[in-house]
Amino acid sequence: MPRFLAALCVLAFPLAAAAAGMSMPVPGAVTASGLKVLTFIAKDPPGQRCNGNLQVAAEVANTYRVPIQLLPSSLAPGLPAPSVFCGTHLIAADGRDFNGAVSFQMVADLLDLESVPHQEKTGLLLNEPVRRDFDALKATIKSGGR
Numbered sequence: 001m002p003r004f005l006a007a008l009c010v011l012a013f014p015l016a017a018a019a020a021g022m023s024m025p026v027p028g029a030v031t032a033s034g035l036k037v038l039t040f041i042a043k044d045p046p047g048q049r050c051n052g053n054l055q056v057a058a059e060v061a062n063t064y065r066v067p068i069q070l071l072p073s074s075l076a077p078g079l080p081a082p083s084v085f086c087g088t089h090l091i092a093a094d095g096r097d098f099n100g101a102v103s104f105q106m107v108a109d110l111l112d113l114e115s116v117p118h119q120e121k122t123g124l125l126l127n128e129p130v131r132r133d134f135d136a137l138k139a140t141i142k143s144g145g146r
Contacts, residue, residue, distance in 0.1 A: 023088045027076055028069055036087035036114065037067045038107070043081045044072045050082045051141045052101055055134070059104045062123030066116050086110055 026039050040057050042050035057068055073081035082100035083093035084107070091110060092098035098106070124130045 024079060024085065024090060026079065026085045026088050027071070029085065029088045031067050035067055036089075037069055038111075039076075039085040040068070040070050041076045041079055041081045041083045041085075042070065042072055044074050050100075052138065053082055053084060055138050055141065056084075056102050056104050056107060058134075059125055060107050060111070062125040063108065063119060064111050064116050065119055066111060086114070 026037075029037055029039065031037060038057070038060065040050075040053050042054065054070060057070060060066065061068055073079070080093040080095060080100065083096075084091040084100075084102045086107075090097065091106065092100055092102045094100035125134055
């Protein structure tokens with residue numbers, strides 16, 4: 001019997017650890033009306049992946065009607081930085097899924113699954129001249145200014 005219990009514990013621990021990684025205590029994860037908040041946590045001071053995530057947040061805000069909060073890691077103690085959450089659901093985190101970096105498409109796919117409404121009129125980031133400058137900015141951030 002003790003061997004069975006030990007084997008059960010060995011098998012259950014990875015499952016419990018995986019389940020714990022799916023949902024985390026994110027400050028302000030839900031609005032007063034119950035809407036999930038898209039949370040981007042950045043390192044203090046900001047790092048390269050954090051800046052890329054903030055650019056994704058700008059693109060999301062131009063397309064979807066979703067509450068977004070940008071938090072420095074000092075306001076989210078115990079949570080990895082950079083990281084991105086939808087409500088308390090982890091999308092990406094430093095040292096975990098996608099190493100903390102997200103793309104617009106990753107977030108858009110999740111928001112579409114959640115049936116988040118689109119903006120009635122998209123923002124200027126989707127305007128061709130603005131988009132060209134925005135993409136150049138993202139490339140500069142990604143290359144570290146080189």
